Amino acid sequence: MNLPQKIAGVNKNSIPRLVQYKYVLKKVLASGSDRVYSNELADAIGITAAQVRKDFSLFGIMGNKRGGYSVSDLLGIIQRILGSQPGQDVIIAGMGHLGIALSNYKGFEKEGICIRAGFDIDPVKCGVQGNIPVYPFSECEGYISNRNIKVGILAVPADAAQLVLDVMVRGGVEGVLNFAPVHLMAQRSCVIHDVNLGVELEFLLYFVNALNNRGGKA
Amino acid sequence: MNLPQKIAGVNKNSIPRLVQYKYVLKKVLASGSDRVYSNELADAIGITAAQVRKDFSLFGIMGNKRGGYSVSDLLGIIQRILGSQPGQDVIIAGMGHLGIALSNYKGFEKEGICIRAGFDIDPVKCGVQGNIPVYPFSECEGYISNRNIKVGILAVPADAAQLVLDVMVRGGVEGVLNFAPVHLMAQRSCVIHDVNLGVELEFLLYFVNALNNRGGKA
DNA sequence: CCCTTTTTGTGAAAACTATCACATAAAAAG
DNA sequence: CTTTTTATGTGATAGTTTTCACAAAAAGGG
Ligand SMILES: NC(=O)c1ccc[n+]([C@@H]2O[C@H](COP(=O)([O-])OP(=O)(O)OC[C@H]3O[C@@H](n4cnc5c(N)ncnc54)[C@H](O)[C@@H]3O)[C@@H](O)[C@H]2O)c1
Ligand SMILES: NC(=O)c1ccc[n+]([C@@H]2O[C@H](COP(=O)([O-])OP(=O)(O)OC[C@H]3O[C@@H](n4cnc5c(N)ncnc54)[C@H](O)[C@@H]3O)[C@@H](O)[C@H]2O)c1
Numbered sequence: 001m002n003l004p005q006k007i008a009g010v011n012k013n014s015i016p017r018l019v020q021y022k023y024v025l026k027k028v029l030a031s032g033s034d035r036v037y038s039n040e041l042a043d044a045i046g047i048t049a050a051q052v053r054k055d056f057s058l059f060g061i062m063g064n065k066r067g068g069y070s071v072s073d074l075l076g077i078i079q080r081i082l083g084s085q086p087g088q089d090v091i092i093a094g095m096g097h098l099g100i101a102l103s104n105y106k107g108f109e110k111e112g113i114c115i116r117a118g119f120d121i122d123p124v125k126c127g128v129q130g131n132i133p134v135y136p137f138s139e140c141e142g143y144i145s146n147r148n149i150k151v152g153i154l155a156v157p158a159d160a161a162q163l164v165l166d167v168m169v170r171g172g173v174e175g176v177l178n179f180a181p182v183h184l185m186a187q188r189s190c191v192i193h194d195v196n197l198g199v200e201l202e203f204l205l206y207f208v209n210a211l212n213n214r215g216g217k218a
Numbered sequence: 219m220n221l222p223q224k225i226a227g228v229n230k231n232s233i234p235r236l237v238q239y240k241y242v243l244k245k246v247l248a249s250g251s252d253r254v255y256s257n258e259l260a261d262a263i264g265i266t267a268a269q270v271r272k273d274f275s276l277f278g279i280m281g282n283k284r285g286g287y288s289v290s291d292l293l294g295i296i297q298r299i300l301g302s303q304p305g306q307d308v309i310i311a312g313m314g315h316l317g318i319a320l321s322n323y324k325g326f327e328k329e330g331i332c333i334r335a336g337f338d339i340d341p342v343k344c345g346v347q348g349n350i351p352v353y354p355f356s357e358c359e360g361y362i363s364n365r366n367i368k369v370g371i372l373a374v375p376a377d378a379a380q381l382v383l384d385v386m387v388r389g390g391v392e393g394v395l396n397f398a399p400v401h402l403m404a405q406r407s408c409v410i411h412d413v414n415l416g417v418e419l420e421f422l423l424y425f426v427n428a429l430n431n432r433g434g435k436a
Numbered sequence: 437c438c439c440t441t442t443t444t445g446t447g448a449a450a451a452c453t454a455t456c457a458c459a460t461a462a463a464a465a466g
Numbered sequence: 467c468t469t470t471t472t473a474t475g476t477g478a479t480a481g482t483t484t485t486c487a488c489a490a491a492a493a494g495g496g
Binding site: 011012013014047048050051054064065066067 | 482483484485486487490491492493494
Binding site: 018019104105193199 | 233234236237238241262263264299300301302306308314315316318319320322323325326329331368369371392393394395399401407409411413414415416417418419420421422423424425426427428429430
């Protein structure tokens with residue numbers, strides 16, 4: 001399984017948007033206001049107001065005709081949909097450059113996500129890196145099963161990625177955010193979400209190149 | 219402009235796949251083989267063979283009935299489509315954790331991408347970080363225009379992102395890979411591609427939570 | 437209290453994307 | 467040379483996602 005086919009008729013693209021709405025709503029709430037309109041949310045994340053309302057409609061979220069939405073209510077509902085309760089524990093395998101960057105990022109804890117530990121085969125990386133303890137990779141499976149960790153971040157080189165995934169899955173993770181540029185296969189049921197930063201950069205380059213009326217070059 | 223609406227009737231989703239095909243083709247070529255079938259490419263990136271052939275069909279790429287594709291030919295064609303010639307210069311604004319990780323990543327140069335320099339307002343970050351020179355941010359605009367840099371990576375805090383984008387665009391960049399979790403607006407024509415790692419992680423968490431038959435919780 | 441304004445909620449339509457299925461070509465086998 | 471096998475290329479189909487457009491509800495003004 002790489003991504004679940006379908007969760008109850010929901011448009012899959014609306015999930016990342018819900019997360020973005022959440023970010024915006026927190027900002028609006030912090031700014032003191034408790035009222036927000038679909039067009040404001042739309043502008044804040046660069047989409048149309050109709051799209052915002054359609055997303056809400058899909059999840060049965062209702063506002064007030066003419067009165068917009070209560071920011072705090074909306075935030076609560078979206079957080080419930082996303083399942084973002086405090087204390088969502090995550091571990092990182094591979095405390096190289098990317099693992100370090102992720103472990104130091106302050107933004108996750110604001111969303112109730114707690115990066116508990118890192119694991120690495122390199123003894124030099126073990127000890128304490130910034131915020132979190134880093135253990136030898138041999139302890140990874142046990143840590144996951146003992147602490148009932150459900151989600152892991154995979155930030156090891158591509159060669160090691162499948163092997164590391166297998167260990168995590170044996171430990172009991174149910175979801176993995178994979179940064180290694182390879183397609184992985186989980187033995188048991190485990191959702192794998194790939195983030196390939198190389199692809200993202202080359203995707204951008206394609207558009208930049210294409211708009212620069214490349215075409216005479218070949 | 220956030221992403222160009224349409225480039226010549228091409229399915230936008232096929233572009234990241236082309237990049238992935240390219241990665242696979244390079245591996246296959248390195249392994250000695252010069253022949254590949256649509257189902258092999260499909261398996262390697264976790265999609266269907268029909269999808270692979272449809273992507274190729276869309277770009278007018280043709281193989282041999284029954285004989286699959288010549289790996290080297292295919293690679294050449296895809297690289298031409300993507301515009302991936304050697305020496306695509308990129309700069310990074312914000313040499314914090316993420317900027318450092320990206321600047322140290324070896325995978326980019328294999329694709330002809332060269333990260334030339336970093337820029338940061340923090341004098342402590344300036345000098346040489348790993349592979350690349352890091353200059354004060356005040357020099358960013360001049361560097362971009364003098365060296366005709368077309369693409370920038372934005373890895374500064376969200377507060378500073380719009381300001382930093384404006385400087386980059388004034389310098390003359392035509393594309394920006396934005397890691398800051400905010401929606402940005404370019405003054406002039408500049409393609410902005412957002413990568414929001416928080417959203418990616420929370421997207422995964424949604425599926426993990428949803429599959430764990432959450433629902434009785436509310 | 438009624439009229440105007442504004443913003444929601446949502447079916448219907450449009451646009452986009454993926455899958456199917458099969459004709460077609462070429463290689464291999466007989 | 468003919469038959470069989472295998473994999474491509476693509477029109478047709480199915481599915482998904484976004485946009486449109488407008489009725490309906492609520493707020494506010496006169
Ligand atoms: N850094 C980037 O900007 C970037 C960009 C694109 C893709 N990626 C991908 O992200 C992943 C991580 O990148 P990085 O730059 O952090 O790499 P890195 O080399 O800096 O770090 C990898 C870490 O994994 C550890 N490791 C290796 N094998 C292991 C194993 N079997 N078990 C546990 N730990 C192991 C290494 O000791 C090292 O600390 C790689 O797959 C890379 O291709 C990174
Ligand atoms: N690190 C992560 O894992 C992670 C995860 C999700 C999102 N992000 C986002 O990516 C961006 C970078 O994250 P990070 O962890 O590298 O942050 P960081 O704080 O480590 O680094 C930010 C860097 O930007 C520099 N900077 C600040 N203002 C600047 C300006 N005006 N001009 C030039 N440089 C400036 C700072 O000096 C610092 O070196 C942030 O927007 C963050 O929200 C990061």
